[in-house]
Amino acid sequence: MKIVEIAKFTSLNRAPLVIEGYLFEGSDPEAPSVAVVGAMEGKNILPLYTASKLVDFLKNKIQNEDKIKGNILIIPSINSYALNINERFWPLDKTDINMMFPGYELGETTQRIAKKVFDAICGYNYGIILESRDDLSNCIPYVKLFKSGFEDIEGAKTFGFRLISHKELTPIDTVTLQYNWQLWETKAYSIICPNANQIDINSSNEIFEGIVQFLSKNGLIGYKVLNGFESTVATQDEVEIVKAPKSGIFITTRKEGTCVSKDDVIGQIVHSLNGEIIYNFLAPCNGMIVCCYKNGLILEGTLTFRLIGSG
Amino acid sequence: MQVKEIFSSQLPVGETLSIKRSRFEPFKKSDNLKRISIVSGTHGDELEGQYAIYLLTSWLSENPDAISGIIDIYPAVNALGIDTITRGFPLYEVDLNRVFPGGEDGFLPGQLVHALVQDVKGSDIAIDIHSSNIFLREIPQIRINKEFSNSTLPLAKELNCDFIWIHDAVTVLEATFSHTMNSLGTKTLVVEMGVGMRVTKEYGKQLLCGMLNLMKKEGIITTEKSFEAREPFLSEVGEVFYLNSPSSGLFVPALDHCAIIKKNEKIGTIVEPLTGTVLDTLYAPNGGILFTLREFPVVYEGSLLARIFGEKDR
Known part of the structure; x- marks a missing residue:
């Protein structure tokens, strides 16, 4: 394993931002290669943890270096300036690095960061991007793929997650890493991690095991793993949404990953001053809650639950 | 109303x-x-x-x-x-x-x-x-x-x-x-x-x-x-020239916003307060009107400092 410097940016008063990659060179020249991108946002705690755990696994746990067949590059952190002060985006101008791809070497700071990262990860056969949802909800771990015409659904199934979200491409998605990476012929997948500030070991293990399964099934490592789920591919039309008709204190009684029956109470809104329960959320169908609003205070109109129906 | x-x-x-x-x-x-x-x-x-x-x-x-x-x-x-x-x-x-x-x-x-x-x-x-x-x-x-x-x-x-x-x-x-x-x-x-x-x-x-x-x-x-x-x-009769910061530091402009400037005129400096060092001096890449000028002085490499609109020098 060697550590490669991908980018270095100085600051007026802070220590330089150094973006490092951990490169594991494979033993089989015929094997495919993969790059894994961790935290692009300062609130991507689980992406950071998962990527660093993967470094530890490949460096210290896999036991025999020959088991690493293809080249594997892991970049655990891109936006450490934001991670270190609990900011979400680039701390100075609040721009989102994941909206700057493919980057521009003569552009603004985050465009330059994106360009240097993109140069380092271009040409890999596979690309894994560890992300969080951009709204205020927690979700079960899943693979997000845009309907770009370049997406690889079959490859996404080899992670063994329960869900693959096959999402319509919107204009804003054309500047993401996933889209641009695919455009440059890398089979790229976004793994959406729960949004928590603390590490949820169960979710973390599920994501980590999914990536190891992917590496194994695609010939990047020679490492036996238990199979995961047979993934369900869902489009936005197949997602049932539940909105909050009132505001107040939000209590979820059923969390993401729970199977529910139609009309089960899945959450409540409590009046924030008199403490009365003013609304019960009922499941709109039989199925699984895949996303759940995560804050204790809720605004009227908030998209609160997303379910995938069954039956 | x-x-x-x-x-x-x-x-x-x-x-x-x-x-x-x-x-x-x-x-x-x-x-x-x-x-x-x-x-x-x-x-x-x-x-x-x-x-x-x-x-x-x-x-x-x-x-x-x-x-x-x-x-x-x-x-x-x-x-x-x-x-x-x-x-x-x-x-x-x-x-x-x-x-x-x-x-x-x-x-x-x-x-x-x-x-x-x-x-x-x-x-x-x-x-x-x-x-x-x-x-x-x-x-x-x-x-x-x-x-x-x-x-x-x-x-x-x-x-x-x-x-x-x-x-x-x-x-x-x-x-x-x-x-x-x-x-x-x-x-x-x-x-x-x-x-x-x-x-x-x-x-x-x-x-x-x-x-x-x-x-x-x-x-x-x-x-x-x-x-x-x-x-x-109109932008179509000329060209917009961008000036991004080559380094991180404090931007001190040398000109006022809206100034009509000549090519190679000094636009400002990037300085480091801790040591009193001038890290970079910025010059206009082209003559024209300085229609965008950085107001917030802290910059990183790449931060936009100015935009000039003018005819391209031949």
């Missing part, structure tokens, strides 16, 4: 977020009146539009007899952001001008912009007033997507701005208010002027004159008063 709530959401503790529109229309109503919508405050840290709109609503209130069309005013699309110095939609940290056209079943910021689109839809003209951001100061200018320039350029020339910047179509900008409204048939212009978190009084007055001039030309107001619109320079 009537005030209508176009979107509302109860907040968790005893408060309601309310997005409002005021409508000015003639005493004598008739069908087929022309309608213009003036929108601002999509970014909570951009306040130039607040003042320009205040001047306009004030003028309309004082001249009700002049109103011969419908004038809809949306001063604070991101009302919560404006009152809390937050550029994006608070809580979600989302740039509202990147989530258009939104949708009823989308997340809350998407529902808000959807409500705005539904209300503005059907207007003949819309003006979306921005103030750059907190980092850059801009002269009053209109930004136009080339895709819609045939219909919007003649209107832009009436707005009394200094510069009209016609840019190529960019896919990501399809998520903006202006692209959405232009696609729906409302001729929409984007004004950029001044700087974030501040009000530049002369720019507000300049734009007021332009808005009244445009409305008079379009028959939305009818008055004997005349409004002069200055001749703007």
Whole structure:
């Protein structure tokens, strides 16, 4: 394993931002290669943890270096300036690095960061991007793929997650890493991690095991793993949404990953001053809650639950 | 004048977020009146539009007899952001001008912009007033997507701005208010002027004159008063040159905003206070007008320092 410097940016008063990659060179020249991108946002705690755990696994746990067949590059952190002060985006101008791809070497700071990262990860056969949802909800771990015409659904199934979200491409998605990476012929997948500030070991293990399964099934490592789920591919039309008709204190009684029956109470809104329960959320169908609003205070109109129906 | 709530959401503790529109229309109503919508405050840290709109609503209130069309005013699309110095939609940290056209079943910021689109839809003209951001100061200018320039350029020339910047179509900008409204048939212009978190009084007055001039030309107001619109320079007759910071430090400008400069003229320095070192000295890559100048002095490598509009040196 060697550590490669991908980018270095100085600051007026802070220590330089150094973006490092951990490169594991494979033993089989015929094997495919993969790059894994961790935290692009300062609130991507689980992406950071998962990527660093993967470094530890490949460096210290896999036991025999020959088991690493293809080249594997892991970049655990891109936006450490934001991670270190609990900011979400680039701390100075609040721009989102994941909206700057493919980057521009003569552009603004985050465009330059994106360009240097993109140069380092271009040409890999596979690309894994560890992300969080951009709204205020927690979700079960899943693979997000845009309907770009370049997406690889079959490859996404080899992670063994329960869900693959096959999402319509919107204009804003054309500047993401996933889209641009695919455009440059890398089979790229976004793994959406729960949004928590603390590490949820169960979710973390599920994501980590999914990536190891992917590496194994695609010939990047020679490492036996238990199979995961047979993934369900869902489009936005197949997602049932539940909105909050009132505001107040939000209590979820059923969390993401729970199977529910139609009309089960899945959450409540409590009046924030008199403490009365003013609304019960009922499941709109039989199925699984895949996303759940995560804050204790809720605004009227908030998209609160997303379910995938069954039956 | 009537005030209508176009979107509302109860907040968790005893408060309601309310997005409002005021409508000015003639005493004598008739069908087929022309309608213009003036929108601002999509970014909570951009306040130039607040003042320009205040001047306009004030003028309309004082001249009700002049109103011969419908004038809809949306001063604070991101009302919560404006009152809390937050550029994006608070809580979600989302740039509202990147989530258009939104949708009823989308997340809350998407529902808000959807409500705005539904209300503005059907207007003949819309003006979306921005103030750059907190980092850059801009002269009053209109930004136009080339895709819609045939219909919007003649209107832009009436707005009394200094510069009209016609840019190529960019896919990501399809998520903006202006692209959405232009696609729906409302001729929409984007004004950029001044700087974030501040009000530049002369720019507000300049734009007021332009808005009244445009409305008079379009028959939305009818008055004997005349409004002069200055001749703007068009981006197509020259070129925009960018100057990004080569290093991180403190930017100290050597020139004033709007200065007419020559190639290789000193624009400023990047310095390091700790050691008294001048890290870099910046020179103009081309002659022209310094129409964008950095206002916020802390810079990283890549931060935009200035834009110059001029003829390319041969």
